[in-house]
Amino acid sequence: MVQPEPYIRSRWWEDIPVGEFHVFGSHTFSELEIIEFGKRFAPAIHHTDPVQARDTLYQGLVASGWHLTATWMRLMVDYMERFAQGVRDGRRNGAGMGIEDLEWFQPVRPGHTITFTYEITEKPERLIRNRWGVIRSRNEAFNQYNERVMRFNIDILAERNPENCQPDLAVQ
Amino acid sequence: MKRFWCDLQSGEAFTTGQLQLRREDILAFAAEFDPQPYHLDSEAADASIFGGLCASGWQVTALVMRLLTDTLQAADIPVMGIEAVPNLRWKMPVMVDDTLHGKFTVTSTDAESRQPGCGRARVDIQVNNQDHKPVVELSAVLLIAHAEQGVHLGTA
Numbered sequence: 661m662v663q664p665e666p667y668i669r670s671r672w673w674e675d676i677p678v679g680e681f682h683v684f685g686s687h688t689f690s691e692l693e694i695i696e697f698g699k700r701f702a703p704a705i706h707h708t709d710p711v712q713a714r715d716t717l718y719q720g721l722v723a724s725g726w727h728l729t730a731t732w733m734r735l736m737v738d739y740m741e742r743f744a745q746g747v748r749d750g751r752r753n754g755a756g757m758g759i760e761d762l763e764w765f766q767p768v769r770p771g772h773t774i775t776f777t778y779e780i781t782e783k784p785e786r787l788i789r790n791r792w793g794v795i796r797s798r799n800e801a802f803n804q805y806n807e808r809v810m811r812f813n814i815d816i817l818a819e820r821n822p823e824n825c826q827p828d829l830a831v832q
Numbered sequence: 833m834k835r836f837w838c839d840l841q842s843g844e845a846f847t848t849g850q851l852q853l854r855r856e857d858i859l860a861f862a863a864e865f866d867p868q869p870y871h872l873d874s875e876a877a878d879a880s881i882f883g884g885l886c887a888s889g890w891q892v893t894a895l896v897m898r899l900l901t902d903t904l905q906a907a908d909i910p911v912m913g914i915e916a917v918p919n920l921r922w923k924m925p926v927m928v929d930d931t932l933h934g935k936f937t938v939t940s941t942d943a944e945s946r947q948p949g950c951g952r953a954r955v956d957i958q959v960n961n962q963d964h965k966p967v968v969e970l971s972a973v974l975l976i977a978h979a980e981q982g983v984h985l986g987t988a
Contacts, residue, residue, distance in 0.1 A: 701894035702901050704911065716981050717912060717949040725914050726894040730865040733890050737867055755881050755922075756889045762917035765946070792881070812917075817881070 672821040673793030678783060684735040684776040689723050691770035697727040710770075722767040728801060728810050729762070732776050754792060754817030762812035766803065773804045781813070790825050792817040835909045837951035837976040840938055846907070848899035848934040848959075853887055855928045861891040886925035892932075892968050893920070896959055899934050900974070910977040912950045920970035924961070932967065934959035939971070943978075950975040 691710060698707025702724040705712045713721045768774060782796040795818045801810040862871035866888035869876030877885040897914065904911040926932065934957055942952040953974045961967050 697894075701898045702913075703898075704901060704905070704913070706912065717947060717977065722913075724894070724897065726890065726897050730861075730888075730890045730894060733888065734865045734867070755925075758919065758921040759917065760919050762920070764913075764915060789881075 671818075673783070673795065673818040674821050674824065676780060676783070676795055676818060678780050681777070681779045682739065684732070684739040684778055686773050686775040687731050687735060688773040689727070689731075689768055689770060691721060694721055694723045694727065694770055697724055697730075701726060718767055721770055723769070723772075725764045725810070728764070728768060728774065729812070731774070732799060732801065732810075735776050736778065754795075754819065757794065757815040757817065759815075760813045762810075764810050766807050766809045768803065768809055774801050774809060776801050784815070787820065787825065788817060791819060791822075793820045794818075833908065834980070835907065837941065837943070837953070837978050840909070840941055840953050840976060842938050842940050845935060845937045846903050848903045848936070850931050850933040851895055851899060852929065852931045853891075853895070853926055855885070858885065858887045858891070858928060861894075862888055866890060882925045884925075884927055886927050887930075889922045889968075892922065892926050892959075893970075895932060896934065896957060896968060896970070899932070899959065900936065900955075900957070900972075903936075904974075904976075910981070912947060912975040912977050914972055915946055915952065915975055916973040918971050918973070920968065922968050923966045926961065926967050930967075931962040932959050945973075945975055947975050949979070949981070950977055952976075 695708055695710070698704070706716045706718045706722055707713075707724050710721045713719075777800050779798045780795060781798045784794045784796060786794050788794070794815050796813060796815050798813050799811065800808055803809050858871060862868070868888075870880035870882050870886060871877070871888050874885050877883075901911055936955045936957040939954045939956055941954070945952045953976050955972050955974055957970050957972060958966050959968045
């Protein structure tokens, strides 16, 4: 049986194509999760108290925007892990450097199902610590009515092919 | 005295309280939201780009929101959430037992926002660790209520 392209995370930076598009998956936000996250990180009543939240401008409980970004991360890790081919030593995993144009467009309420998409938009020509390149992606999240609820761009490090980073060694 | 959107001035600066991140906080967040080896396992973390066990960048951003929320609520300013983050840079990893504290400045305000009943306050935020090194820098658009809430339901 022919396997789909299996080496998504374990590819070198050089082998990751601009334009690649993935759907990381979906998550349904429960009332309990929203409250739990709100109590820890954004303790305002529109995140923590389903009854009092009705009297706020949101007219009910809504998820913290950072709950959406954290959930994006979880779905990305799970998605990449399925294709990582055992690369779990922590060395090949790149770090996030920064984000741009993060916006939340619509409240996410208990029971809403959010689907996260990822598209590689750019590979800036940078070599960091003689080992890492940058992958820029556009990420969007949609609710079950196909309304966009969130968008951001993020720069994540990916390991460059050592042949391109250590000319002293590669030349021999 | 309660301060609403119209009471906020461009240039106004705030200093946040402090939050300390313990090993169990880092592990719990990572297990739920960012289960990568350098957030879960000390040995793997030592060999990683970070050189040690560190918090997910998304835990750090969530803690920024906690610092902002606590600071604004303490000032009796009704913060109703966040609409946008035009840019953000993670400058350094946050390691076990690091203590975070920050400062932020209002750079501009708009009476309108996507959320009816709220105006925008743009803020520049810097959060430092206990060595006064910046760990994250960002600009954000916060939502601040125009008036006491609950009144709008009276017409129903």
